[in-house]
Amino acid sequence: MMPWQDDPDVIVVGSGAGGGMAAYVLACSGVKVLLLEAGRDYDPVTETPMFQLPKDAPLRAAGTSDKPFGFYDATVDGGWSVPGEPYTSAEGTNFMWWRSRMLGGRTNHWGRISLRMGEYDFKPYSRDGLGFDWPMTYDDLAPWYDKTEMLVGVYGTNEGLENTPDSGPEVLQPPPAPRAYELLTKKTCDGLDIPVIPAHLAILTERQAAERLSNRLWPDNGLARRVTRESMASRAACFWATPCGRGCSIKANFQSPTVCLPPALATGNLRIVTNAMVREVTVDAGGRANGVHYIDRETRTDRFASAGVVVLAASACESARILLNSRSSSFPDGLGNGSGLVGRYLMDTVGAGVSGQIPALENLPRHPEEGASAMHLYMPWWLYGEQARGALDFARGYHVEFGGGQRMPGYGAFSGLEPLTEGAYGQRFKEECRRYYGSFMYFDGRGEMIPNDDSYCEIDPDVVDQWGIPVLKFHWEWSDHELNQAVHMQETFAEIIDAMGGQVLSTVQTDGARAIAAPGQIIHEVGCTRMGDSASNSVLNQYCQSWEVPNLFVMDGGPFVSNADKNPTLSIMAIAWRSSEYLVEQLATGGLS
Amino acid sequence: MDPDLVAPVVPWDLVLSEDELVSLASLCDVIIPADQHSPAASALGAHDFINEWVSAPYEGNERDLTLVRGGLAWLNTESHRRFDAPFALLGAGQKAELCDEICYAPRAAPGLEAQARFFDKVRDLTSTAFWTTEEGMADLGFVGNRPMATFEGPPPEVLQRLGLT
Ligand SMILES: Cc1cc2nc3c(=O)[nH]c(=O)nc-3n(C[C@H](O)[C@H](O)[C@H](O)COP(=O)(O)OP(=O)(O)OC[C@H]3O[C@@H](n4cnc5c(N)ncnc54)[C@H](O)[C@@H]3O)c2cc1C
Ligand code: SF4
Numbered sequence: 166m167m168p169w170q171d172d173p174d175v176i177v178v179g180s181g182a183g184g185g186m187a188a189y190v191l192a193c194s195g196v197k198v199l200l201l202e203a204g205r206d207y208d209p210v211t212e213t214p215m216f217q218l219p220k221d222a223p224l225r226a227a228g229t230s231d232k233p234f235g236f237y238d239a240t241v242d243g244g245w246s247v248p249g250e251p252y253t254s255a256e257g258t259n260f261m262w263w264r265s266r267m268l269g270g271r272t273n274h275w276g277r278i279s280l281r282m283g284e285y286d287f288k289p290y291s292r293d294g295l296g297f298d299w300p301m302t303y304d305d306l307a308p309w310y311d312k313t314e315m316l317v318g319v320y321g322t323n324e325g326l327e328n329t330p331d332s333g334p335e336v337l338q339p340p341p342a343p344r345a346y347e348l349l350t351k352k353t354c355d356g357l358d359i360p361v362i363p364a365h366l367a368i369l370t371e372r373q374a375a376e377r378l379s380n381r382l383w384p385d386n387g388l389a390r391r392v393t394r395e396s397m398a399s400r401a402a403c404f405w406a407t408p409c410g411r412g413c414s415i416k417a418n419f420q421s422p423t424v425c426l427p428p429a430l431a432t433g434n435l436r437i438v439t440n441a442m443v444r445e446v447t448v449d450a451g452g453r454a455n456g457v458h459y460i461d462r463e464t465r466t467d468r469f470a471s472a473g474v475v476v477l478a479a480s481a482c483e484s485a486r487i488l489l490n491s492r493s494s495s496f497p498d499g500l501g502n503g504s505g506l507v508g509r510y511l512m513d514t515v516g517a518g519v520s521g522q523i524p525a526l527e528n529l530p531r532h533p534e535e536g537a538s539a540m541h542l543y544m545p546w547w548l549y550g551e552q553a554r555g556a557l558d559f560a561r562g563y564h565v566e567f568g569g570g571q572r573m574p575g576y577g578a579f580s581g582l583e584p585l586t587e588g589a590y591g592q593r594f595k596e597e598c599r600r601y602y603g604s605f606m607y608f609d610g611r612g613e614m615i616p617n618d619d620s621y622c623e624i625d626p627d628v629v630d631q632w633g634i635p636v637l638k639f640h641w642e643w644s645d646h647e648l649n650q651a652v653h654m655q656e657t658f659a660e661i662i663d664a665m666g667g668q669v670l671s672t673v674q675t676d677g678a679r680a681i682a683a684p685g686q687i688i689h690e691v692g693c694t695r696m697g698d699s700a701s702n703s704v705l706n707q708y709c710q711s712w713e714v715p716n717l718f719v720m721d722g723g724p725f726v727s728n729a730d731k732n733p734t735l736s737i738m739a740i741a742w743r744s745s746e747y748l749v750e751q752l753a754t755g756g757l758s
Numbered sequence: 759m760d761p762d763l764v765a766p767v768v769p770w771d772l773v774l775s776e777d778e779l780v781s782l783a784s785l786c787d788v789i790i791p792a793d794q795h796s797p798a799a800s801a802l803g804a805h806d807f808i809n810e811w812v813s814a815p816y817e818g819n820e821r822d823l824t825l826v827r828g829g830l831a832w833l834n835t836e837s838h839r840r841f842d843a844p845f846a847l848l849g850a851g852q853k854a855e856l857c858d859e860i861c862y863a864p865r866a867a868p869g870l871e872a873q874a875r876f877f878d879k880v881r882d883l884t885s886t887a888f889w890t891t892e893e894g895m896a897d898l899g900f901v902g903n904r905p906m907a908t909f910e911g912p913p914p915e916v917l918q919r920l921g922l923t
Binding site for chain 1: 759760761763764766767768769788789790791793807810811814816817819854857861862863865877878881882885886887889890891892894895897898899900901902903904905906907908909910911912913915916917919920921922
């Protein structure tokens with residue numbers, strides 16, 4: 166369906182979390198949107214391998230260099246490397262950049278963990294003098310968190326805990342019942358004063374109240390109300406059986422191509438062009454953005470699309486890359502880069518984990534434990550008081566994601582039993598496998614990284630990709646805050662496993678550099694085009710609008726000023742929604758031309 | 759990579775010889791024999807999975823090919839030296855004599871480190887192959903991968919066992 170043929174009002178680059186949400190809000194608001202996506206078209210309803218067994222896939226669906234998270238993972242042409250699209254690293258930097266080339270980008274396989282940033286998280290500098298403050302407060306964004314959660318469908322509860330915000334009334338979906346190992350962990354952690362509460366995940370535990378929610382989201386916009394209601398009504402509730410990382414053909418979890426794009430298309434205001442690899446944004450004589458050049462990947466030809474407004478949402482690093490590659494006489498250092506901050510203050514999340522074996526969970530009566538595939542409970546950061554007293558050697562918090570249970574056996578489900586069974590084989594080995602099934606657990610910390618001057622990306626002048634586009638070069642340094650935090654994570658998890666009567670199976674490091682996951686590995690790439698309150702200290706204003714080029718926006722993880730322990734995607738979407746409403750207002754009042 | 763996820767195929771050729779597969783199947787069954795609950799590993803194709811694994815064109819798999827081939831050759835050489843027959847034709851006690859020497863790395867004699875690594879690799883691959891089949895999952899009592907209207911959490915007997923009531 167080609168709803169219209171003339172020039173769009175807005176070009177959105179990238180169809181993932183940020184771009185999908187921008188396209189939805191703009192199209193619903195009557196703005197004509199052309200969405201350019203580098204990856205191929207992708208339909209989760211027909212392409213998701215819902216019930217396929219590991220044994221039906223090559224290598225029992227084990228991860229390989231070309232499918233790092235396993236054969237069935239919903240990542241097309243991507244992973245830690247994309248064929249023909251290299252990136253480089255400064256010496257001593259081992260940054261890992263996860264990309265995928267498909268409609269919806271990384272929202273097809275993301276972990277669905279959807280935590281709000283709290284009031285502290287918007288003003289970290291004011292609290293401890295490190296990093297930078299956001300130009301907005303939690304209260305500024307809260308209404309859009311509500312809207313995003315209502316559209317997306319997020320399960321969880323309101324616990325009223327410090328810096329762990331409650332959602333508005335009747336916004337959240339009910340949380341799923343906790344699993345056995347989750348309850349056992351909670352009981353243990355109660356004794357350690359570590360809170361264990363329902364997790365927040367972008368998964369429908371019941372069908373959405375389509376009528377009520379669409380009315381609440383769009384009280385004054387009949388078109389938006391109708392397309393939203395119809396889209397919500399087409400989504401099923403989770404049926405507690407299949408891994409979310411493969412995607413969800415019944416649309417029970419959040420993917421941009423099942424939640425954002427169908428209603429946007431139904432407005433008639435959205436046109437999507439896939440296989441469109443954007444290389445640069447062009448400007449007119451007056452220094453306003455007037456379109457983008459992109460490579461059509463199928464014909465390998467350069468194309469141009471013009472529009473009055475350009476929104477970049479190609480992922481934090483890729484949007485920075487596009488800006489840095491958009492050089493002109495008016496913008497010799499890259500578009501909107503007068504501050505020199507494009508590419509700067511790149512952040513990931515601090516990650517460190519410990520695995521263990523819990524005898525209490527051996528030989529448990531079998532029962533369904535897959536649930537909503539990911540966690541039903543988690544631990545929000547709990548040591549704010551200790552940090553305020555200076556009792557910890559790192560400044561910011563982390564939350565804990567943990568898992569285990571009687572899951573579908575896949576590749577490696579019984580690997581590594583040699584040390585536990587003293588080399589059992591034969592009948593004894595078979596019985597040991599039955600006994601150990603469901604008794605393994607892991608704990609993963611996800612912590613805040615403080616932005617620093619030495620973690621950034623820039624254009625590598627010596628290397629281009631297969632489309633002729635200069636590539637990114639990454640630079641990275643951790644500070645002691647991150648390294649010490651990673652050590653604290655591993656020590657804490659070992660303590661929990663110990664208190665559960667279990668044995669720790671992985672090495673608990675005392676050296677943070679050994680405990681911490683590689684930069685980029687947690688795939689919470691944010692920063693590079695940060696927002697701020699002035700053109701000298703930031704790239705964008707609080708509405709993701711370029712200070713220098715008012716009809717240019719960045720609506721992915723790029724605008725992030727800090728990277729709280731809360732996984733970023735819910736915030737990316739809430740900020741994109743808020744910024745898109747601002748964009749619509751500016752269009753109406755002529756503020757962008 | 760953009761393979762068809764709904765109808766997967768193994769796109770590479772399998773490299774182990776008939777003879778190697780016979781030895782491997784025999785070792786798989788030593789690792790997971792039949793009992794009253796489920797068949798032996800080779801009856802569920804564990805050796806064929808290991809062939810698929812070591813034939814795959816990835817770095818780690820290529821290393822495993824050498825490890826597995828070398829290990830199988832050692833098993834047969836040793837079988838001939840001690841019992842004048844290939845491994846697959848040995849009696850249960852003779853197979854156990856060989857396997858006991860390499861089944862646990864900390865107890866393997868000096869000079870048998872590679873053989874112990876080989877044995878552990880085949881044990882891991884055999885258990886993956888075996889427990890991921892329908893028969894293996896049924897033996898474990900895995901009850902998922904089928905839609906449910908509600909998720910109820912653990913049954914009372916589980917809560918009781920864990921002291922959570
Ligand atoms: C395994 C995994 C688990 C995760 N779990 C979580 C989680 O539990 N919670 C959470 O909050 N986050 C999670 N994330 C992170 C989450 O996926 C990202 O934060 C989110 O998708 C970022 O949204 P985005 O719009 O910036 O980028 P993306 O979703 O990646 O979308 C960017 C899109 O732009 C396209 N694009 C790129 N370059 C160009 C170009 N030059 N021209 C045109 N199009 C282009 C890409 O193909 C892609 O489709 C996870 C990520 C991974 C990989
Ligand atoms: S666990 Fe639920 S939401 Fe996730 S893929 Fe399966 S059915 Fe969909």
